Amino acid sequence: MRKTLFGLLAATGLAFATSASAQDIVIAVAGPMTGSNATVGEQFRRGAEMAVADLNAQGGVLGRKLRLEIGDDACDPKQAVAVANQLASKKVVFVAGHYCSGSSIPASEVYAEEGILQISPGSTNPVLTERGAKFKNVFRVCGRDDQQGVIGADFVMEKFKGKVVAIVHDKSQYGKGLADFAKARLNDKGVKEVMYEGVNVGDKDFSALISRMKQAKVEAVYFGGYHTEAGLIARQAKDQSLNIALIGGDALFNNEFGAIAGPASDTGYVTFDADPRQNPIAQQIVAKFKAQGHDPEGYTLYTYAAIQIFAQAAAQKKSIKLNDLIAAMQSTKFSTMLGEISFDAKGDVTSPAYRVYNWKGGKFEYAM
Amino acid sequence: MEYFLQQTINGITLGAVYGLIAIGYTMVYGIVGMINFAHGEIYMIGAFVAVIVFTLLGMMGVTWVPAAVLIVLVTSMLFTAAYGWAVERIAYRPLRGSFRLAPLISAIGMSIFLQNYVQLLQGARVKSIQPVVTGAIPLIETGHFQVAVTYIQILIIVLTVLLMIGFSLLITRTRFGRAQRACEQDQTMAALLGIDVDRTISMTFMIGAILAAVAGVMVTLYYGVVDFFIGFQAGLKAFAAAVLGGIGSLPGAMLGGFLIGLVEAYWSAYFSIEYKDIATFSILILVLIFRPTGLLGRPDVEKV
Numbered sequence: 143m144r145k146t147l148f149g150l151l152a153a154t155g156l157a158f159a160t161s162a163s164a165q166d167i168v169i170a171v172a173g174p175m176t177g178s179n180a181t182v183g184e185q186f187r188r189g190a191e192m193a194v195a196d197l198n199a200q201g202g203v204l205g206r207k208l209r210l211e212i213g214d215d216a217c218d219p220k221q222a223v224a225v226a227n228q229l230a231s232k233k234v235v236f237v238a239g240h241y242c243s244g245s246s247i248p249a250s251e252v253y254a255e256e257g258i259l260q261i262s263p264g265s266t267n268p269v270l271t272e273r274g275a276k277f278k279n280v281f282r283v284c285g286r287d288d289q290q291g292v293i294g295a296d297f298v299m300e301k302f303k304g305k306v307v308a309i310v311h312d313k314s315q316y317g318k319g320l321a322d323f324a325k326a327r328l329n330d331k332g333v334k335e336v337m338y339e340g341v342n343v344g345d346k347d348f349s350a351l352i353s354r355m356k357q358a359k360v361e362a363v364y365f366g367g368y369h370t371e372a373g374l375i376a377r378q379a380k381d382q383s384l385n386i387a388l389i390g391g392d393a394l395f396n397n398e399f400g401a402i403a404g405p406a407s408d409t410g411y412v413t414f415d416a417d418p419r420q421n422p423i424a425q426q427i428v429a430k431f432k433a434q435g436h437d438p439e440g441y442t443l444y445t446y447a448a449i450q451i452f453a454q455a456a457a458q459k460k461s462i463k464l465n466d467l468i469a470a471m472q473s474t475k476f477s478t479m480l481g482e483i484s485f486d487a488k489g490d491v492t493s494p495a496y497r498v499y500n501w502k503g504g505k506f507e508y509a510m
Numbered sequence: 511m512e513y514f515l516q517q518t519i520n521g522i523t524l525g526a527v528y529g530l531i532a533i534g535y536t537m538v539y540g541i542v543g544m545i546n547f548a549h550g551e552i553y554m555i556g557a558f559v560a561v562i563v564f565t566l567l568g569m570m571g572v573t574w575v576p577a578a579v580l581i582v583l584v585t586s587m588l589f590t591a592a593y594g595w596a597v598e599r600i601a602y603r604p605l606r607g608s609f610r611l612a613p614l615i616s617a618i619g620m621s622i623f624l625q626n627y628v629q630l631l632q633g634a635r636v637k638s639i640q641p642v643v644t645g646a647i648p649l650i651e652t653g654h655f656q657v658a659v660t661y662i663q664i665l666i667i668v669l670t671v672l673l674m675i676g677f678s679l680l681i682t683r684t685r686f687g688r689a690q691r692a693c694e695q696d697q698t699m700a701a702l703l704g705i706d707v708d709r710t711i712s713m714t715f716m717i718g719a720i721l722a723a724v725a726g727v728m729v730t731l732y733y734g735v736v737d738f739f740i741g742f743q744a745g746l747k748a749f750a751a752a753v754l755g756g757i758g759s760l761p762g763a764m765l766g767g768f769l770i771g772l773v774e775a776y777w778s779a780y781f782s783i784e785y786k787d788i789a790t791f792s793i794l795i796l797v798l799i800f801r802p803t804g805l806l807g808r809p810d811v812e813k814v
Binding site: 175176177178180181184313339340341342344345346347349350351353354356357370373374377378381382383398401402404405 | 513516517520521523524629633634635636638640641644646655656658660662729733734735737739740743774775778779782783784786787
């Protein structure tokens with residue numbers, strides 16, 4: 143008897159506590175909120191918070207408010223799986239995440255099993271969407287490394303024609319994958335690199351690598367990896383008075399790369415999708431971010447767009463069931479902060495638009 | 511040949527930093543017989559203080575580099591000395607005389623605590639500063655390869671060598687050094703002869719922390735980048751250096767530091783950079799198989 147009474151009490155208590163939010167739709171943003179890629183995690187979080195606030199201000203999704211959970215994977219694959227499980231236990235219906243491909247891919251296994259829609263704002267490794275029907279729930283709003291690696295390699299061959307090229311990667315799923323796509327393209331076109339080396343994520347000393355490049359008379363480096371190591375390599379090359387151009391992928395596209403590389407960053411080139419901050423449609427949001435004192439750089443607006451897409455898909459089918467969402471995603475042209483977006487059957491965007499940027503005077507400018 | 515020389519310079523610079531941190535490990539082990547796993551974190555705090563003070567000085571308009579470096583060094587030493595003292599007082603002294611593993615566990619806890627403390631206080635992002643000391647001196651210039659040593663590399667090497675000399679003198683020639691060595695040999699006997707053992711141990715922790723602060727400041731100048739996690743990796747390498755040289759032996763720690771720095775540089779120079787850590791630790795294991803007490807360590811003599 144006492145047990146039932148207690149249970150009853152607990153049940154009513156719980157009902158009271160959650161009655162305000164039981165109607166909410168729970169979604170999540172997941173990425174590296176801590177660790178050396180925390181700057182990108184912050185972009186994710188800000189983009190997601192702004193999107194949720196804007197949608198709620200317009201009355202939410204299907205008349206229900208959105209509630210945002212934040213997951214921190216620190217770009218660690220093990221932690222990513224733990225975070226994914228945690229989010230699943232919170233009955234999340236949609237995750238905008240993760241960032242590092244090495245985190246997104248293992249986490250997507252959990253989302254696939256639990257029937258959660260995943261849209262990655264920034265994981266570019268092709269494997270993410272190449273694993274067949276079990277992973278119908280996985281989408282991304284960015285391009286792929288087999289696209290940007292080719293564009294980066296073509297840029298190297300055009301801009302640094304006949305120069306000595308080295309390829310360096312950070313051994314991560316993203317970094318090595320990207321470097322290998324660039325290498326394949328270069329080798330196909332008859333350019334052979336003098337050096338192909340892997341470095342450790344978290345290392346600070348690259349002096350031995352730089353001396354080795356100096357010995358090999360390297361003039362251009364294609365780097366597959368994240369901004370911290372790229373910035374350090376550029377900076378230490380300058381210290382050893384080795385003038386190299388550093389060409390990298392989307393992970394270098396943030397202001398912290400410039401801060402770490404210091405004056406050496408002017409020879410940094412980066413492939414990234416078209417910068418959404420310049421879209422006419424995004425101007426109002428950009429101004430709103432700037433009013434709060436933040437530059438919506440890198441993947442901020444990509445995260446915003448991922449949540450917009452979820453909201454539009456749900457509104458279209460009047461449902462937040464996974465199968466309805468997937469059906470909507472595969473058939474609709476969404477209008478987002480990134481412009482018009484539609485997805486192919488794998489879950490990739492149909493028209494990725496990689497551009498090459500150069501870091502000049504404190505910001506990235508189109509180089510090509 | 512020129513290339514070899516350049517890699518030697520790189521390796522010695524790296525080794526100097528490892529050596530400075532390794533001294534802290536070895537000294538503490540010598541006097542209290544425990545591994546102070548929080549020592550890497552003290553080094554990390556030294557580097558953070560350096561970044562903060564450099565930024566402040568930049569804002570205040572102190573642009574004369576030698577003055578700025580000196581101010582940063584002194585501030586960083588004061589802070590880390592305070593941390594070194596507090597860590598010993600809070601986490602280790604209450605456990606002295608407890609079973610052997612207790613302070614070790616406490617040290618690991620302290621290390622995790624300090625890492626998270628800095629992460630919460632300073633944020634998880636990488637902190638960077640603009641280059642402070644720039645420029646290099648070309649040593650040998652052949653058509654093929656130019657050997658250059660940067661000012662900051664010179665600063666690191668010179669400062670390390672000076673500190674090591676000064677430090678050896680401190681241990682061998684001064685009253686404190688005598689007390690320190692006495693405590694190493696027999697704390698009860700040292701106490702009976704009027705040495706304040708607690709104070710000597712506290713001082714040892716503070717000196718180790720001060721040397722780690724120097725390493726932290728130098729690394730900040732050298733790489734310009736600091737995050738809350740650097741203490742772990744550097745600490746691990748420095749600990750390996752201390753063990754390689756023979757834990758408890760001061761010249762051993764310095765030798766071990768330089769050796770590990772050089773092995774890393776040479777391996778990266780002639781073999782695959784990917785495997786440099788594997789190479790370093792393989793050598794450590796090999797040395798320990800053939801000389802379990804490290805290169806310069808004295809074997810524990812079992813008294814019957």
